[in-house]
Every structure is written in structure tokens, then in C-alpha cells.
């Protein structure tokens with residue numbers, strides 16, 4: 036239940052001078068800054084950047100779907116090498132960990148560049164997750180005649196069970212195992228992807244958009260130097276959060292910075308808050324657009340399931356881009372893939388509240404196809420959460436805990452309702 | 454399971470009365486029963502009690518049959534051993550793997566030979 040004073044959305048938008056006015060628009064609830072809720076005269080001096088946010092009331096009985104997914108993690112970073120099978124040349128493009136959406140275009144650009152050097156005109160792409168689909172589109176744009184061979188189309192792939200935001204160095208590699216050369220390659224991929232995503236902004240249906248994301252904390256943010264990784268080399272298996280690579284600082288020049296929100300401007304019932312502009316992917320609109328683009332450019336899709344690498348020799352194409360994601364573990368017998376389980380719960384869309392939250396190990400994003408709530412790290416395990424876990428089966432208790440984080444936050448909110 | 458078991462039972466009776474040789478092409482009954490048990494405990498939570506699958510997990514009927522048609526049964530066994538159950542791949546013993554694959558084939562009325570032969574549909578002749 037909302038408690039506290041009420042205020043219309045219009046008066047807040049008008050500059051906050053009418054604080055304390057009675058509600059004018061039924062049902063419109065606005066969050067006011069923390070300090071303002073104390074009811075002191077300072078209210079009238081509305082800070083210029085005070086966010087006016089419609090609160091959310093996520094509840095377990097609003098769940099429309101729980102999606103579980105396995106991140107295809109490789110300590111050395113995604114597999115991008117070339118292999119020969121019979122008379123076929125196979126260009127691998129899999130193992131993008133928690134960054135597959137974000138790096139997809141950049142990864143495709145690297146791979147298609149290599150494919151182009153073979154002087155073939157026809158290309159087969161295995162897989163129609165986000166990595167396969169963007170590889171196929173990139174190949175088309177480079178002048179290739181492309182056929183996708185896949186067991187499932189995008190809406191059924193693991194890709195659409197992601198969170199869907201710009202997270203280019205989320206469990207993408209282990210710093211030591213991947214080494215400095217991968218860091219450079221990562222930067223190239225991240226920059227290329229970002230630039231491509233920008234071309235999908237501002238389109239009808241908002242396939243790609245920016246949203247304010249608030250990072251909240253009960254304790255002051257810890258900006259000290261990262262703890263050192265454990266001694267020794269991790270090899271293929273991460274041992275601790277610190278083993279995971281973080282490359283974000285390399286692309287600081289193009290990614291909107293995170294800013295602190297002063298206490299007086301913080302509308303949340305958490306004492307510490309930060310905000311940044313986060314790029315998000317709306318799976319429905321974006322997936323539909325990509326598939327349409329592929330078909331419009333004359334692409335073909337063949338539904339097919341492969342069991343062994345030898346199966347590829349039956350394809351008419353000589354050049355193959357292999358994008359099976361985590362399934363490479365079984366179909367290409369690649370044990371270097373480490374499963375990292377993750378789960379998202381989906382609630383009905385809430386377009387009046389277009390913002391994201393990060394709090395107490397849970398994340399929330401308000402997307403066109405629903406409000407996404409993810410248990411990122413509820414138990415303080417950091418990046419080790421889900422590592423080695425391939426139990427791709429919904430855990431309703433986990434969903435309830437994540438939803439509870441935000442239900443509790445808003446229940447404690449000094450909000451104003453109409 | 455009950456539906457399927459009934460079908461199997463009926464087939465069993467039919468096979469017995471007709472004295473059909475098809476039972477020879479099916480896996481031994483004890484193995485099938487063991488496979489069904491394994492399926493219930495290790496697979497059904499994802500693939501469904503009736504092998505029906507869901508939006509994310511493939512059904513082990515229909516398209517599954519098409520996917521493996523013509524493939525050596527050993528390849529299917531190797532896949533199941535290597536990849537399933539998804540959260541604990543490699544934990545089924547070779548015997549358990551054979552049993553659960555025999556169960557999958559029988560549940561799809563496929564004979565248990567060297568290859569997954571779709572043309573030669575057969576009913577297993579085992580009591581439940």
C-alpha cells in the first residue's frame with residue numbers, strides 16, 4: 036500500500052513547486068526524493084535532476100513466465116578459430132558467456148571478415164540464436180548468400196532467456212586464461228557492436244532503446260581497487276569473482292557514465308543510489324526485426340538438428356559459421372564450455388515506469404515485452420553465482436526472492452500517490 | 454505414464470496372442486521398465502511425464518523421432534550419455550543410458566535395432 040502524501044505527475048513535471056498539492060490524476064503515483072519526503076520546507080526547492088518515477092509493485096502472482104538459461108562460458112573467451120571437417124571450413128562463433136547479445140555484432144564482424152577471405156559466395160550458419168542471426172545478417176551485408184541451419188528459431192533459443200541489456204564483459208572470459216590479446220579483440224568487438232546497436236535506436240517499436248538504470252545500495256558504494264585474483268592460474272574453471280575479466284574501462288569514451296545521485300535527489304528507500312543510461316534490447320521487437328531483415332535480404336532458414344561434426348559434410352555450402360551456443364558442448368564435444376545458470380522472471384509490461392533497478396543482488400528492467408526481474412546474486416557469491424550449474428529448470432523460490440527485493444523496496448518507499 | 458503403459462500392455466497382449474516376432478526387436482522388458490523408472494526420476498521434470506516437452510525443452514516425441522531417424526542408436530545413446538540429464542551430464546551409467554534410450558524408442562513405437570528406423574514402427578510387448 037502506498038503511504039505518505041500525494042502529488043500529481045503533472046505537478047512534479049511542472050517543476051515540483053506544487054509539492055503538497057492534492058492529487059489531480061487518479062492512479063498516478065510518483066516517487067519523490069528521499070529527503071523531500073520528510074516534509075521540510077526544502078521540498079519546494081526541487082533539485083533540477085530529481086527523477087520523477089512511477090513506482091512498481093512487482094508481485095509473485097503477476098508472473099507471466101520464468102525463463103532459465105545457461106550462459107555459454109569459456110575461460111579463454113568465445114571460440115573464434117577455424118577448423119576443417121572433410122571439405123568444409125568451419126568458422127566457430129560460440130561461447131559468449133553473459134555477453135552474447137552485447138558482443139554479437141562485433142563477433143559476427145570478426146568472423147565474417149575471415150569468411151570473406153575464402154572467396155566463397157555461399158555461407159551456411161549453424162544456429163539462430165542472437166549470435167547466429169547477427170552472423171547471418173552480417174554475412175548477407177558482406178554480399179554472401181546465406182542459409183541458416185538450426186534446430187530452433189530465435190524465440191525458442193537460449194538467447195531470449197537472457198536479461199537483455201548492454202553487458203559486454205559479463206562473464207566473457209577469465210583475465211589470465213584469455214590473456215591480453217583477447218582484451219584487444221574484446222574491445223574491437225564491443226566497439227563494433229555498440230556502433231551497430233546505435234543504428235537500431237529510435238525505430239518504431241523500440242527494438243533497442245536506452246533506459247535509466249538505478250543502482251541502489253544499503254552501504255556506501257565500494258570504489259576501492261578490486262581485490263586481487265587468487266594466486267595461481269584458474270585454467271578453465273573460475274575460482275572466484277576476481278578471476279573474471281572486466282574490460283569496461285577500455286570503452287569508457289563511448290558508454291554513458293554512471294553518476295552518483297546525491298541523497299537529496301534520491302527518491303528510493305535505499306540510502307545510496309547511482310544512475311546510468313543503459314542500452315536495452317527488447318527481444319520481441321528486435322528479434323522480429325532481425326528475422327524480417329534476414330528474409331528480406333533473401334536469406335533461407337532450414338530447420339535441422341546436427342548430432343556430430345561429420346553431419347556438416349552433407350551441407351551444400353563449403354563455408355560454415357558455427358553458432359550453437361552452449362549446445363556446442365554436446366554437438367561439437369567442446370568441454371571447454373562451462374555452464375553458468377541464470378533465471379529471469381517476467382511480469383506484465385509497465386510502460387509508465389520505464390526504468391531499471393539494481394539492488395541487493397537482484398535486477399529489474401522495464402521492457403516493452405514485460406518487466407524483467409533477475410536474481411543476479413542473491414547469496415553474495417558474486418560472479419560465481421550459477422557457475423557450473425546447468426539445471427535449466429525454473430526455480431519459483433528464486434524468482435520470488437528476486438521479486439521480493441523490489442516489492443520490499445517499494446513498500447518502504449516514501450512515495451506519493453494520487 | 455499411465456496412458457503409455459496401458460498402450461504397452463495392450464500391445465503386449467496383442468503380441469502374445471499373435472505370437473509376433475516383434476518382441477524380439479524390442480529391448481528386454483526388464484530394461485524397458487528400468488528405463489521408464491529412470492526417465493521418471495531423471496528426465497520427466499524437464500521433458501514432461503508424457504515426453505511432451507515445453508516451450509524451452511524439446512519433446513521426446515514427434516520432432517525427436519525425425520531428428521534421429523536413420524541415426525545409429527549408439528549415437529543417440531552417446532548423446533544422452535554426454536548431454537543428459539542436462540544438469541548432470543555424464544552421470545548415467547552405460548547400462549542406464551541404454552535403458553533410458555530403449556525406453557524412449559519404445560515410447561515412440563520404434564524398434565530397438567542398430568539404427569533408429571522410423572519405417573518399422575513396432576509396439577513393445579512388455580507388461581508394465
Ligand SMILES: Cc1cc2nc3c(=O)[nH]c(=O)nc-3n(C[C@H](O)[C@H](O)[C@H](O)COP(=O)(O)OP(=O)(O)OC[C@H]3O[C@@H](n4cnc5c(N)ncnc54)[C@H](O)[C@@H]3O)c2cc1C
Pocket residue numbers: 103104105106107128129130131132133134135136137138161162163164165166167184185186187188189192193194195196197198199200201202203339340341342358359360361362363366375376377378379
Ligand atoms: C540469465 C541470463 C541473462 C543474460 N543477460 C544478458 C545480457 O543482458 N546481455 C548480453 O549481452 N548477454 C546476456 N546473456 C548471455 C546471452 O544470452 C548468451 O551469451 C547468448 O544468448 C548466446 O547466444 P548464442 O546465439 O550463442 O546461443 P543460443 O541462443 O543458445 O543459440 C544457439 C542456436 O544454435 C542452435 N543449435 C544448437 N545446437 C544445434 C544442433 N546440434 N543442431 C542444430 N542447431 C543447433 C539452437 O537451436 C539455437 O538456434 C544472458 C544469459 C543468461 C543465461
